Amino acid sequence: MGRTLAEKVWEQHVVRRAEGEPDLLYIDLHLVHEVTSPQAFDGLRLSGRTVRRPDLTIATEDHNVPTVLGPIADVVSRTQVETLRKNTAEFGIRLHPMGDAGQGVVHIIGPQFGLTQPGMTVVCGDSHTSTHGAFGALAFGIGTSEVEHVLATQTLPAYRPKTMAVEVKGALPYGVTAKDLILAIIAQIGTGGGQGYIVEYRGEAVRALSMEGRMTVCNMSIEAGARAGMIAPDETTFEYLRGRPHAPSGAAWDEAVEYWKTLRTDDDAVFDKVVEIDASTLTPFVTWGTNPGQGAPLGSAVPSPEQFADPVERAAAERALDYMGLSAGTRLRDIQVDTVFVGSCTNGRLEDLRAAAEVLRGRTVVTRTLIVPGSMQVKADAEAEGLHEVFKAAGAEWREAGCSMCLGMNPDTLKPGERSASTSNRNFEGRQGKGGRTHLVSPQVAAATAVTGRLAAPADL
Ligand SMILES: CC(C)[C@H](C(=O)O)[C@@H](O)C(=O)O
Numbered sequence: 001m002g003r004t005l006a007e008k009v010w011e012q013h014v015v016r017r018a019e020g021e022p023d024l025l026y027i028d029l030h031l032v033h034e035v036t037s038p039q040a041f042d043g044l045r046l047s048g049r050t051v052r053r054p055d056l057t058i059a060t061e062d063h064n065v066p067t068v069l070g071p072i073a074d075v076v077s078r079t080q081v082e083t084l085r086k087n088t089a090e091f092g093i094r095l096h097p098m099g100d101a102g103q104g105v106v107h108i109i110g111p112q113f114g115l116t117q118p119g120m121t122v123v124c125g126d127s128h129t130s131t132h133g134a135f136g137a138l139a140f141g142i143g144t145s146e147v148e149h150v151l152a153t154q155t156l157p158a159y160r161p162k163t164m165a166v167e168v169k170g171a172l173p174y175g176v177t178a179k180d181l182i183l184a185i186i187a188q189i190g191t192g193g194g195q196g197y198i199v200e201y202r203g204e205a206v207r208a209l210s211m212e213g214r215m216t217v218c219n220m221s222i223e224a225g226a227r228a229g230m231i232a233p234d235e236t237t238f239e240y241l242r243g244r245p246h247a248p249s250g251a252a253w254d255e256a257v258e259y260w261k262t263l264r265t266d267d268d269a270v271f272d273k274v275v276e277i278d279a280s281t282l283t284p285f286v287t288w289g290t291n292p293g294q295g296a297p298l299g300s301a302v303p304s305p306e307q308f309a310d311p312v313e314r315a316a317a318e319r320a321l322d323y324m325g326l327s328a329g330t331r332l333r334d335i336q337v338d339t340v341f342v343g344s345c346t347n348g349r350l351e352d353l354r355a356a357a358e359v360l361r362g363r364t365v366v367t368r369t370l371i372v373p374g375s376m377q378v379k380a381d382a383e384a385e386g387l388h389e390v391f392k393a394a395g396a397e398w399r400e401a402g403c404s405m406c407l408g409m410n411p412d413t414l415k416p417g418e419r420s421a422s423t424s425n426r427n428f429e430g431r432q433g434k435g436g437r438t439h440l441v442s443p444q445v446a447a448a449t450a451v452t453g454r455l456a457a458p459a460d461l
């Protein structure tokens with residue numbers, strides 16, 4: 001019987017298998033940031049161990065960094081960052097600190113450097129590691145004790161998840177983006193729908209996505225509860241990787257591409273579960289609730305909890321409406337926001353900033369609008385194209401790279417009761433600051449919303 005992409009990459013990395021035990025997987029790339037690594041390094045020190053492969057380990061400062069130049073005011077944040085600096089120096093790990101040209105959100109810099117490659121196993125103490133699956137890598141988030149295990153041994157014990165295919169038929173209509181697609185997928189399968197599975201996104205609409213769009217989709221796999229998300233590598237992948245600092249070159253490149261081409265699900269392979277979605281029916285999608293599955297087309301209204309047959313979902317909707325300060329039947333386009341955030345590892349890449357700039361060019365924002373590049377390289381690239389001038393002329397704030405308002409671990413937060421349209425991936429209660437209310441949207445919708453002050457698509461302008 002044929003094998004799925006996930007099975008192929010998994011099998012390629014098993015270094016030890018025993019009945020009734022998790023497989024021991026070899027890890028090709030270990031990404032590290034300041035939040036989930038301190039105890040892991042402490043553990044190494046306590047047991048007198050070293051880092052097995054510092055050359056396969058790379059660290060960056062992203063969650064706690066302010067996005068305006070200057071020192072870190074918050075003591076906890078500053079300590080985390082200083083601790084990462086000490087740890088990486090002591091254990092010989094490459095670090096991209098604040099202000100460094102290579103610094104950025106961990107899931108943006110891996111692909112940007114060409115470190116993330118098809119067929120690899122990639123881990124990080126961070127749930128959105130699933131982003132790297134866009135390259136046909138098997139990439140997942142791990143806990144702090146697992147971070148320690150990988151640092152010490154470059155391996156990870158893991159049980160093999162089941163496989164799920166998300167078949168996206170048809171083509172995305174004009175103006176409908178990768179973000180809308182993944183929000184629609186999560187609304188369909190639910191935040192627990194992917195639990196226990198590695199999801200492979202397939203089909204015409206997925207093949208048509210750019211690498212950046214594919215990363216947006218895979219990034220949010222975790223929001224459907226999946227262990228990982230993957231997309232088979234193809235010409236789009238190879239073109240993205242060609243010439244990047246860590247991509248193979250010369251004869252090694254040709255060899256790598258030959259191998260990468262084998263990384264696809266065999267025609268006779270069987271998935272444990274198959275979900276279908278028709279891309280041609282989709283429109284811009286936004287969330288109204290407090291989990292990423294509580295979303296709906298922008299053209300619809302806030303649902304009434306009674307619409308949910310499942311009692312758990314109904315109760316969740318009730319609570320969400322209460323927290324969000326929304327009432328059933330309100331048109332989503334009538335929801336007024338006071339803050340717009342374009343950024344994060346979901347939508348903080350150059351293509352996202354271009355999309356936002358296209359909408360904001362020659363227009364003026366009426367909300368507080370933060371445009372935060374996902375990395376310093378993205379910032380440099382955007383500035384080389386003059387995008388920062390477009391943002392500034394529109395009245396938006398152009399910031400330094402970091403996780404920023406994706407989560408309240410740095411100075412960029414919402415105040416209680418404030419409402420944002422955010423290109424990030426989580427709309428949990430308090431995620432962007434205590435009492436803050438988050439609507440997840442695409443960069444295009446974010447920019448249009450900044451112009452009108454209400455949830456809007458570019459076509460509304
Ligand atoms: C802080 C970190 C552990 C966390 C994660 O695991 O995803 C963060 O990146 C997030 O997006 O919530």
Ligand code: SF4
Pocket residue numbers: 062063105106107126128344345346402403406407424425
């Ligand atoms: S940008 Fe957001 S989702 Fe991504 S790593 Fe940072 S906090 Fe997590």
